[in-house]
Amino acid sequence: MTDIHDDYAQAGRQLEGALVAPQGARFAIVASRFNNFIVERLIDGALDALTRHGAQRELVTLVRVPGSWEVPLVCSRLARSGKFDAIVALSAVIRGTTPHFDYVATEVAKGVASAALASGVPISFGVLTTDSIEQAIDRAGTKSGNKGSDAAVAAVEMVSLASRLSEAGL
Ligand code: INI
Secondary structure, three states, rough: OOOOOHHHHHHHOOOOOOOOOOOOOOEEEEEEEEOOOHHHHHHHHHHHHHHHOOOOHHEEEEEOOHHHHHHHHHHHHHHHOOOOOOEEEEEEEOOOOOOHHHHHHHHHHHHHHHEEEOOOOOOOEEEEEOOOOHHHHHHHOOOEEEHHHHHHHHHHHHHHHHHHHHHOOO
């Protein structure tokens, strides 16, 4: 009787990151001021998760930008600086009565993804895109958890994975 781990062992090696930040890992948080009452909760969640997962608080840099639209540019700049091992993007786009939401939400998602791919630095996506303020509140530390915290844990895992991939020569 084989379990799934034996199957992996037969198939080859398996690599994954740990949920512990490697010593000296440098993180940036890029957070919008727009919808501040939501985003502050995401920042609190991200800072708490980073430190509980082993990041050193003095190696975490918080950069504030006006709104979601500005998030990708600053993520890209920080990623290209070579001074961060991972970045956490935090903002909240909440649907209104005009198509504005769609433009902002689409561009922040595309922009953050392309900044990560172009730089090779992981940028986790803690950007809420919700139909209502209630949905945003649910995801900022209440009913549906805290997406800032989730994004920070993903950033820690990606830094650990990058280090293990390097050790494996990948
Ligand atoms: N920015 C947000 O982060 N969330 C929003 O919901 C939002 N809406 O709906 O307008 C928003 N707009 C501002 C935008 O991100 C820019 O800061 C602004 O357009 C200046 O470039």
